Amino acid sequence: MNIAFFGLGNMGGPMAANLVKAGHTVKGFDLSPASVEAFRKVGGTVADSPALAVEGVDVVISMLPNGQIVRDLYTGKDNLFGRLLPQTLVIDSSTIDLETARDMAVQAQRQGLQFIDAPVSGGTAGAVAGTLTFMVGGDSEAFARAQPVLDIMGANTFHAGAAGNGQLVKMCNNMLLAVHMAGTAEALALGAANGLDPKVLSEIMLQSSGSNWSLQKYNPAPDVMPNVPSSNDYQGGFMVNLMLKDLGLALDIAKGSDQQTPMGERARTLFQEQSEQGLGEKDFSCIYQRFVK
Numbered sequence: 001m002n003i004a005f006f007g008l009g010n011m012g013g014p015m016a017a018n019l020v021k022a023g024h025t026v027k028g029f030d031l032s033p034a035s036v037e038a039f040r041k042v043g044g045t046v047a048d049s050p051a052l053a054v055e056g057v058d059v060v061i062s063m064l065p066n067g068q069i070v071r072d073l074y075t076g077k078d079n080l081f082g083r084l085l086p087q088t089l090v091i092d093s094s095t096i097d098l099e100t101a102r103d104m105a106v107q108a109q110r111q112g113l114q115f116i117d118a119p120v121s122g123g124t125a126g127a128v129a130g131t132l133t134f135m136v137g138g139d140s141e142a143f144a145r146a147q148p149v150l151d152i153m154g155a156n157t158f159h160a161g162a163a164g165n166g167q168l169v170k171m172c173n174n175m176l177l178a179v180h181m182a183g184t185a186e187a188l189a190l191g192a193a194n195g196l197d198p199k200v201l202s203e204i205m206l207q208s209s210g211s212n213w214s215l216q217k218y219n220p221a222p223d224v225m226p227n228v229p230s231s232n233d234y235q236g237g238f239m240v241n242l243m244l245k246d247l248g249l250a251l252d253i254a255k256g257s258d259q260q261t262p263m264g265e266r267a268r269t270l271f272q273e274q275s276e277q278g279l280g281e282k283d284f285s286c287i288y289q290r291f292v293k
């Protein structure tokens with residue numbers, strides 16, 4: 001298959017590399033020379049412009065920072081939707097606002113293209129290992145066509161319904177992640193402040209009703225688990241600033257639907273304060289440090 005890939009950063013770089021490894025011809029485009037060079041090293045072809053990247057391709061994939069950049073690429077200054085052959089499949093895996101995701105689907109359909117929103121969970125480790133989870137919104141035919149491509153980059157692919165629903169699932173999931181990470185950190189620090197060993201407390205809570213993903217896979221207290229950011233000075237992993245972006249998108253959806261999200265709002269305030277203290281580039285589990293005396 002001929003694939004164009006936009007956004008070869010921490011996530012997009014290894015995702016595109018896995019497509020190359022699977023034998024596809026992948027033309028990548030990125031504004032960062034370092035990302036482009038890394039992609040060339042894994043056998044990718046680098047295009048000098050977005051227009052050159054999409055010449056003769058069957059599938060376009062984007063993994064970009066935000067909705068405005070996605071909009072500029074497809075319908076704004078680069079206007080790729082106006083250049084693609086009819087029936088080209090466009091997969092946007094960036095985490096972006098619901099409005100842009102839905103609008104891109106409408107604009108794509110007007111041009112005779114197939115478009116799905118397919119944001120991911122699984123982080124950079126999942127991108128490298130090809131074990132991401134894709135949450136897809138869009139019509140069933142486009143989803144079926146995308147499945148074999150997504151299977152190369154991920155281990156799980158879910159169709160959540162109409163256009164935008166992939167982004168909706170992503171926002172609900174990440175808002176809950178922020179809440180249970182903050183709650184887990186708070187509980188562990190409370191125990192530690194009163195003489196409990198966080199390791200012992202974690203072991204017991206894992207078998208009790210407080211068990212959750214943060215305890216199972218991503219313990220925020222240092223040295224309870226190996227190979228997680230908390231045991232490596234909160235480096236790598238999922239940055240506080242990216243969590244803040246996702247919380248902002250989730251709370252915008254809440255506002256737009258007149259829905260109460262008090263826990264999500266509280267979590268945003270906590271992570272915002274972490275960012276303001278200069279911890280924006282640390283892993284989001286560093287919220288534990290806030291509670292430690």
Ligand code: NAD
Pocket residue numbers: 006007008009010011012029030031032035063064065066069073093094095096120121122123124237238239242
């Ligand atoms: P990143 O900053 O590492 O990569 C983004 C890349 O896009 C950069 O290389 C940048 O140069 C490039 N770019 C920016 N504007 C461009 C343009 N107009 N054309 C081409 N390239 C352009 O970010 P990332 O961590 O790879 O995240 C990408 C997306 O994935 C974001 O939407 C993020 O929210 C989402 N995401 C990230 C993670 C994670 O753990 N990092 C997990 C899930 C989802």
